[in-house]
Structure formats: C-alpha cells, structure tokens
Amino acid sequence: MLYDPEAARRLRQTLKQFPRAPVAYLPTPLNG
Structure with a gap:
C-alpha cells in the first residue's frame, strides 16, 4: 500500500472529530 x-x-481530520475512536480499527498506511 x-x-x-x-x-x-x-x-x-477524522481523528480530530472522533478522538476516542479505537486506533486499532483504523487503517494504517504504515503497515503497507
């Protein structure tokens, strides 16, 4: 990726809107 x-x-921007969202469920470009 x-x-x-x-x-x-x-x-x-999404993290700013949802600061309490679990990061584990978010896509990470670092793992591409």
Missing part, C-alpha cells in the same frame, strides 16, 4: 498524504490528512 502506497503512502497517500491526502488520505493521511483526511485520517487526521
């Missing part, structure tokens, strides 16, 4: 800066930015 290639690292997508735009996707990472959207992910950070």
Whole structure:
C-alpha cells in the first residue's frame, strides 16, 4: 500500500472529530 498524504490528512481530520475512536480499527498506511 502506497503512502497517500491526502488520505493521511483526511485520517487526521477524522481523528480530530472522533478522538476516542479505537486506533486499532483504523487503517494504517504504515503497515503497507
């Protein structure tokens, strides 16, 4: 999986909206 800066930015925006969301369930570009 290639690292997508735009996707990472959207992910950070989502984390700001849902700070209590379990990170384990979120897709991580680092594991690509």
